[in-house]
Amino acid sequence: MKKILVLVLIFTFLMTPTNIEAENLKPPQIAAKAAIVMDQKSGRILFEKNISEKLPMASTTKIMTLLLALEYGNLNDIVTVSKKAASVGGSSIWLSPGEKISMINLLYGLMLNSGNDAATAIAEHISGSVDKFVELMNKKAKEIGAYNTNFVTPSGLDIGIDNHYTTAYDLALITRYAFNNYNKFAEIVSTKEKTIPWDGKEYDRYLRNKNKMLWQYEGADGVKTGFTNKAGRCLVASASRNGQRLISVVLNSGPMWEDTQKILDYSFANYTPIKIISKGQMIKTISVVSGKEKYLPLVYNSDFILPISKDEEINVKIDYSLPKSVKAPIGIGEKMGVAIVKLNDNQIATIDVVAGKNIDKRDYEFNFKTIIKNWIDIFQY
Numbered sequence: 120m121k122k123i124l125v126l127v128l129i130f131t132f133l134m135t136p137t138n139i140e141a142e143n144l145k146p147p148q149i150a151a152k153a154a155i156v157m158d159q160k161s162g163r164i165l166f167e168k169n170i171s172e173k174l175p176m177a178s179t180t181k182i183m184t185l186l187l188a189l190e191y192g193n194l195n196d197i198v199t200v201s202k203k204a205a206s207v208g209g210s211s212i213w214l215s216p217g218e219k220i221s222m223i224n225l226l227y228g229l230m231l232n233s234g235n236d237a238a239t240a241i242a243e244h245i246s247g248s249v250d251k252f253v254e255l256m257n258k259k260a261k262e263i264g265a266y267n268t269n270f271v272t273p274s275g276l277d278i279g280i281d282n283h284y285t286t287a288y289d290l291a292l293i294t295r296y297a298f299n300n301y302n303k304f305a306e307i308v309s310t311k312e313k314t315i316p317w318d319g320k321e322y323d324r325y326l327r328n329k330n331k332m333l334w335q336y337e338g339a340d341g342v343k344t345g346f347t348n349k350a351g352r353c354l355v356a357s358a359s360r361n362g363q364r365l366i367s368v369v370l371n372s373g374p375m376w377e378d379t380q381k382i383l384d385y386s387f388a389n390y391t392p393i394k395i396i397s398k399g400q401m402i403k404t405i406s407v408v409s410g411k412e413k414y415l416p417l418v419y420n421s422d423f424i425l426p427i428s429k430d431e432e433i434n435v436k437i438d439y440s441l442p443k444s445v446k447a448p449i450g451i452g453e454k455m456g457v458a459i460v461k462l463n464d465n466q467i468a469t470i471d472v473v474a475g476k477n478i479d480k481r482d483y484e485f486n487f488k489t490i491i492k493n494w495i496d497i498f499q500y
Contacts, residue, residue, distance in 0.1 A: 144389055144428075146166060146385060147381040147382060147384075147385050149168065149369070149372070149378040149381055149382060150372055150373055150374055150378055151168065151369035151370060151371060151372035151375070151378045152169060152172070152174060152351070152370055152371035152372070153168055153169040153170060153172050153174055153286065153287040153368075153369075153370045153371070154166065154167070154168045154169075154170075154287055154367070154368060154369045154370070154372070154378065154382055155167050155168070155170045155287040155288055155290075155291050155367065155368050156291075156365055156366070156367045156382050156383060156385075156386040157291040157292075157295060157365070157366045157367075158363065158364075158365060158366075158390075158392075158425075158426045159295050159298050159299070159357070159363075159364040159365065159366055160363070160364070160392075160424055161423070161424065161425050161426065161467065161468060162292075162295060162468070163425060163426055163467060164288075165365065165385075165386040165389075165390050165426060166367075166382045166385060166386055167287075167288075168287075169287065170286060170287045170288040171267060171286050171288060172286060172287075173267055173284045173285070173286055174284055174285065174286065174287075174350065174370045174371060175277050175283055175284055175347065175349050175350035176275060176283075176284070176285045176290060176345060176350055176353055176370060177275045177277070177345030177346050177347045177349075177350035177351075177353050178210070178233045178235075178274065178275040178343060178344065178345035178346070178347075178353075179275065179285075179290060179342075179343050179344070179345040179353050179354070179355045179368075180238075180270065180272065180273065180274060180275030180283070180345070181229050181230060181233065181238055181273070181274065181275060181343055181345075182290070182293055182294055182297060182342060182343050182355060183256050183259065183260065183270065183273075183293055184229060184238050184241060184242065184252075184256070184273045184274070185226055185229060185230055185297070185304060185307065185308075186259070186293065186296070186297045186301070186304065187245065187252070187255055187256060187259060188222065188225075188226055188229075188241050188245060189226075189297075189301045189303055189304060190259075190300075190301075191245050191255070192222050192241070192244070192245050193222060194221070194222050194223040194226075194303070195221065195222070195223070196221065196222040196244065197219050197220070197221055197222075198219070198220055198221070198222055198225055198240055198241070198244045199217065199218070199219055199244075200214045200215065200216060200217065200218040200219075200220065200236070200240050201216065201239075201240065201243055202216040203239060203243070203249075204236050204237075204239035204240040204243060205218070205236055206236075207235045207236045207238075207239050207274065207276070208235065208276070209235045209274070209276055210232060210233040210234060210235055211232070211234050211235055211236040211237075212225075212228035212232050212234035212236060212237050212315075212324060212326070213236075213317075213324070214234070214236040214237065214240060215318070215319070218318045218319070219318055220240075220315075220316070220318060222241070222244070224315040224316065225237045225240055225241055226241070226307055227307060227310065227313045227315055227326055228315065228324070228326060229241065230307050230308055230310075230328075230343060231310060231312075231313055231326040231327065231328045231329070232326050232327075232329070233329055233343075233344065233345075235274040235275075235276055238272075238273040238274035238275075239273060239274065241273065242273040249272070249273060252273055253270050253271060253272065253273065256270040256273065257269060257270050260289070260293065263292055263293055263296045264289075264292055265285065265286075265289035265290075265292050265293050266289070267284075267285070267286045267288075267289050268284065268285040268286065268289040268290075268293075269282050269283065269284055269285075270283060271283040275345055275347070275350075276347065277347050277349050277350065278347075287368045287369075287370055290355055290368045290370075291355075291366050291367075291368050294341075294342055294355055294357070294366050294368075295366055298341075298357070298364065298366070305340065305341065308330075308340070308341035308342045308343065308357075309333065309340040309341050310328060311327070311328050311333050311334070312325070312326065312327050312328065313325075313326045314326070329344045330342070330343065330344050330354075330356070331376060332354075332356045332358070332376065332379065332380075335376070335380075336356075336358055336379075336380060336383070337358070337360065338358040338359045338360045339356065339357070339358045340357050340358060340359050340364070341355075341356065341357040342355040342356055342357050342366070343355050344375075350370070350371060351370070351371035351372065351373070352369075352371070352372050352373060352375040353368075353369065353370050353371065353372070353375065354367075354368070354369050354372070354375040354376070354379050355367070355368050356368075356379050356383070358383055358387075360387055361392070362392065362424075363387075363392040363424075363426060365383060365386055365387065367379050367382055367383050367386075369382070386426075389428050390426035390427060390428055391426060391427065391428075391429075392424045392425070392426045393424065393425055393426070393427055393432065393435075394422060394423070394424050395423050395424065395425050395435060395437070395460060396419045396421075396422060396423040396437070396458065396460070396470055397419065397422055398418075398419055398420065398421050398422045399418050399419065399475075400418060400419050401416050401417070401418050401475060402417045402418065402419065402439070402441075402458070402472060403416075403417055403441075404416050404417065405417060405441065405442060405443060405444055405445060405455075406443070406444040406445075407444065407445055407446070407447050407449065407478055408444055408445070408446045408447065409446055409447050409480055409481050410446075410447030410448070410449070410478040410479070410480065410481055411447070411478060411479045411480070411481050412478050415445060415449060415455075415474055415475070415476070415478055416474075416475035416476060417441065417455055417456070417472050417473070417474065417475060418472070418473060418474075418475040419458065419470055419471075419472060419473075420452070420454070420470065420471035420472065420473045421470060421471070423460060423468060423470050425460065425462070425467060425468075427462070431462060431463070434462055434463045435460070435461070435462055436460075436461045436462075436464075437458050437459065437460055437461070438458070438459040438461060439456065439457070439458055439459070439472070440456050440457050440459065441455060441456035441472060442455060442456060445474075447478050447479060447480040447481065448477075448478065448479050448480040449474050449477065449478045450474065450477055451473075451474055451475065451476050451477045452473050452474060453473060453474045454471050454472070454473055455472050455473055455474055456471075456472045457469045457470065457471060457472055458470045458471075458472055
C-alpha cells in the first residue's frame with residue numbers, strides 16, 4: 120500500500136508542472152465584449168477578443184483628453200471654469216462657475232475622480248470650445264493610427280450620442296502612445312490619492328482613484344475606468360513587472376476587474392520579454408566612397424525587447440534593408456537603413472540602423488599624402 124502511495128505522489132509531482140503550463144498557455148474565457156493585452160514597448164498583442172469591434176468607451180475617453188492636455192497645454196496655466204463646464208453632469212470634482220484652478224490639478228481630477236466637469240474645462244481652455252477640442256481628439260487619433268475611433272465629447276458621456284466609439288485595439292494604441300511620449304501621463308494615472316485646492320473653501324478636495332487595480336493587482340500602474348449605461352463597464356489598465364509594462368483593455372465587461380486580472384495573468388505567465396536587439400551592437404561594415412576610411416560600421420540605433428513564449432524564440436528572425444556602400448562624409452548616428460524584426464514571418468517592428476562612427480570626405484591633401492605613403496610602402500619592399 121505504501122509503495123502505491125509513493126508512486127501516486129511521484130506521478131502527481133511529475134505531472135503537475137505540465138498541467139499548470141498547459142493551463143497557462145490556454146487563453147482565458149472572459150465576459151467582456153471586446154478585450155486586448157498589448158505590450159507597451161513593442162506593441163505586440165498578447166491577448167485579443169473582438170479587438171476591431173466599434174464600441175462606446177465611456178470615461179476611458181479621458182485618456183485622449185489627458186494626452187492632448189499634456190501635448191498642447193501648460194501644466195502651470197490657471198484655468199477659469201465656465202458655467203458650461205461646471206454644469207456638466209455625471210462624475211465630477213465639483214467645479215464652480217468662475218473658479219480658478221491650475222491645469223495640473225484639473226488633470227488629477229480628470230483621471231482620479233473621472234471629472235466630466237474637469238474634461239470640459241480642459242477642452243475649453245486648450246481649444247476655446249468643446250467642439251474644437253473634439254476635432255483635435257479625432258485628428259490625433261488618426262495620427263496615432265486609431266482609425267476606428269470617433270470622439271464626440273472629451274468626457275465620454277454618451278447620453279443621446281450614437282457615434283462616440285472606439286475599439287479595444289485603438290484604445291490600447293492611444294494608451295501606448297501616451298505612455299511612450301509623456302512621463303507625466305504615467306505619473307498621473309498611477310496616482311492613488313491626491314488632495315488639490317478648492318477655491319473659496321477652507322478645505323481641499325480629496326481625490327481617490329477609481330481604478331481598484333492600483334490596490335489589488337501586483338505591479339498595477341494605471342490607467343482609467345469608465346461606465347455608462349450604453350458602454351457598460353470599461354477598464355483600461357496597465358501593470359509592470361520585471362521591466363515589462365502590459366496595457367489591457369476590456370469593453371462592456373460586467374466583471375471588469377476579474378476579466379482584466381485574467382488576461383493580464385495569462386499574458387505575464389506566457390510571454391517573457393527577451394532582448395532581441397541591443398543599442399550600439401555592430402551588424403556589419405560597408406564600403407565608403409570618397410572617405411578617409413574605407414569601411415563604415417553599422418550599428419543598431421536602439422534596444423528592442425519582444426515578449427515571446429517559450430516555443431517562439433526560434434521563430435524570431437531579423438531581415439535588413441541596407442546599402443552596399445555609402446559616400447562620405449558620414450556623421451555618427453546617421454540613418455543608413457533598417458532592421459526588420461519578424462516573428463513567424465510576420466513583421467513585428469523596424470529598428471533604425473545607423474552609422475557607428477564619423478567618416479570625413481577625402482580631400483586633396485589627404486589624397487596626396489595617401490599616394491606618397493603608398494609609394495613609400497612600395498619602395499620599402
